[in-house]
Amino acid sequence: MTKQQLEQFKKWFYDYAATFYGDDALTNESIRLKDDHTRRMCVDIQLITKELGIDDNRKMLAETAVLFHDVGRFEQFMKYKSYNDVGTENHSLLALKILAENKVLDCLSQREKEIIEEAIRFHGEKELPKNLDEQTELIAKLVRDADKLDIYLVMINWLGDLQKNPQKYLGTMGFSAENKYSKHIVIAVLEDRTIDYKELKTLNDMIIAQLGWVIDVNFVPTLKEIKKRKLLEQMATFVPDTEDVRRVLKHSQQQLEARIAGN
Numbered sequence: 001m002t003k004q005q006l007e008q009f010k011k012w013f014y015d016y017a018a019t020f021y022g023d024d025a026l027t028n029e030s031i032r033l034k035d036d037h038t039r040r041m042c043v044d045i046q047l048i049t050k051e052l053g054i055d056d057n058r059k060m061l062a063e064t065a066v067l068f069h070d071v072g073r074f075e076q077f078m079k080y081k082s083y084n085d086v087g088t089e090n091h092s093l094l095a096l097k098i099l100a101e102n103k104v105l106d107c108l109s110q111r112e113k114e115i116i117e118e119a120i121r122f123h124g125e126k127e128l129p130k131n132l133d134e135q136t137e138l139i140a141k142l143v144r145d146a147d148k149l150d151i152y153l154v155m156i157n158w159l160g161d162l163q164k165n166p167q168k169y170l171g172t173m174g175f176s177a178e179n180k181y182s183k184h185i186v187i188a189v190l191e192d193r194t195i196d197y198k199e200l201k202t203l204n205d206m207i208i209a210q211l212g213w214v215i216d217v218n219f220v221p222t223l224k225e226i227k228k229r230k231l232l233e234q235m236a237t238f239v240p241d242t243e244d245v246r247r248v249l250k251h252s253q254q255q256l257e258a259r260i261a262g263n
């Protein structure tokens with residue numbers, strides 16, 4: 001693919017996102033969340049691919065997949081007023097539908113188009129399928145890393161805002177806001193098991209599960225950024241300071257250090 005194509009994709013995305021802003025403050029705020037998330041990820045993906053020494057063509061494929069991975073979020077919010085795929089619809093498949101309807105990726109070769117589509121299709125799944133070819137797997141893993149890296153920041157900002165204005169929580173994420181957590185989530189993180197969104201009951205469960213994401217991050221540059229930005233430590237401030245939570249944080253910090261060191 002070419003630089004011009006990437007620029008064209010960016011323009012399409014920004015124009016498309018802009019159509020969802022209107023008079024309603026909550027809608028604008030929710031759209032802004034995903035709009036900004038995507039924009040920051042486009043910067044982070046450059047940082048990750050640069051440190052990994054990935055060639056320009058694959059860098060651009062990764063950036064395109066990042067740019068479009070959440071393009072289904074806007075329509076999802078307008079339709080359901082929710083970002084929880086459980087009970088609404090799969091936002092990755094929605095993204096593929098929107099890209100196809102608008103023929104956005106049709107200027108690419110069939111191969112490039114498929115790589116981007118597969119990376120989008122699987123970006124939110126618990127695990128990537130085992131049968132992806134090498135190129136597709138690389139791009140899919142890059143999108144998943146950049147996504148996790150920025151979701152930490154999204155959550156930290158959002159939880160900070162919620163702490164100041166608890167009345168703003170309207171259940172948009174579909175989880176109970178009661179100040180409890182589920183023991184089985186704590187155990188899953190301590191046992192290095194990946195957790196399905198369906199297993200989460202409360203917001204605290206979600207935060208604890210995200211502390212365990214370190215095992216699912218693919219590349220060292222992403223892990224280094226998590227450490228540098230102190231994302232785990234910041235996330236942990238939003239759950240009750242219990243023995244369980246302290247163990248989870250310590251466990252994840254140790255995982256992070258070990259993986260950065262290459263153990």
Ligand SMILES: [Fe+2]
Nearest residue numbers: 037069070147
């Ligand atoms: Fe995302």
